[in-house]
Amino acid sequence: MTGVLILTGLEHLAGVTLFAPVAALLLSGVATRHPHDGQLDWIVIPLLRAMEYLYLLALGHGAGVPGPLVFVLLTAVVLHHCDAARRERYGARPSGWIMGAMLGWDGRMLLIAAGGAVGWLPFAYGLLAGYLAVLLVWEATTSWLATPVTTVANAPQNEHGGMAASEG
Template sequence: MPSAPPPTGTDRLRAYRDDGPICAALGALPRGHLPPLPGALVALVVATALLGTGLGERHDLALFAPVAVLMLTGLAAGHGHTGRLDWLVPPIIRAIEYGYLAVLGFAQGVPAPLVFLLLGVLAFHHYDTVYRTRQGFWPADWLFPAGLGWEGRMLVVALFGLSGFLPFAYAALAAYLGVLFVCESVLSWTQLVRGGGVMDDLEEEGT
């Protein structure tokens, strides 16, 4: 059965981050005392600068973007995201992840269909997470670590980029994550319907 929804909107923001095991471990170090927005903004600037090099001759520099972003944003993963503007953190992370996968893939010759397929799989997962939580039920607890988190996916791509097997990484991630996210979503929605759960359209929600 799907997990029960968290009690607050700030927990939703933390789920929308889509952190994996590495971020979870790093986020436990400051014990939730490190605000997330400043690091996310700096990470966006740093990632943009590194990705800019990926469009030129220094493709190797762009491969280090995940490490820089992880150190700047991962340490704040345990924060409650209670700040007035902390809702900006998940979309910033999405922009970094999608931008990294797109720029690096196209710059290093990954076939466009593979790049778009992986981005499409991730977009489905993130939309599904947002929609489900707004309907009042949560994805399975194991889904986020099984999906590697945004940091895990970026690190996998970076490692394969260093070894010269980037197209394989995109294909493998798209296949694995596609099966994982779609199957878990279908099973969760099916269980909810069979259990008599109530699903309201987003247009009818007051909040």
């Protein structure tokens, strides 16, 4: 649906039409209750993320939002996704409040669509980019401060007196 809107020209869209990709993605959310045990189910999350990135990029570009502002918003969203994926990989789940505060892909897209519907798209991009950046910096800072530091005396040494490589 986002591809069709891009091909038809986003600069001619108005109001409710901006919600079409968001509505399509929200309808796909119904399928999230499915157990995801199929052979190609792994592709669902990358597709949802790609649609969010494409929507934010296409809408910003088509509506004349300054390029640096679109870039900052996309960077904040991508960094959030990378942080969440890294934490999951290492068994350190992101805190529940930060995941809720980041609004989810559906919340971010709805907020941007609402900003476009009322004609405040550059303001919505700036507001969301600033909000997400503050949350990312806050979470990174508190995570780093809460991580215990290993002293050099407690770290395993190799035969040359340097730090031993981890086994594994």
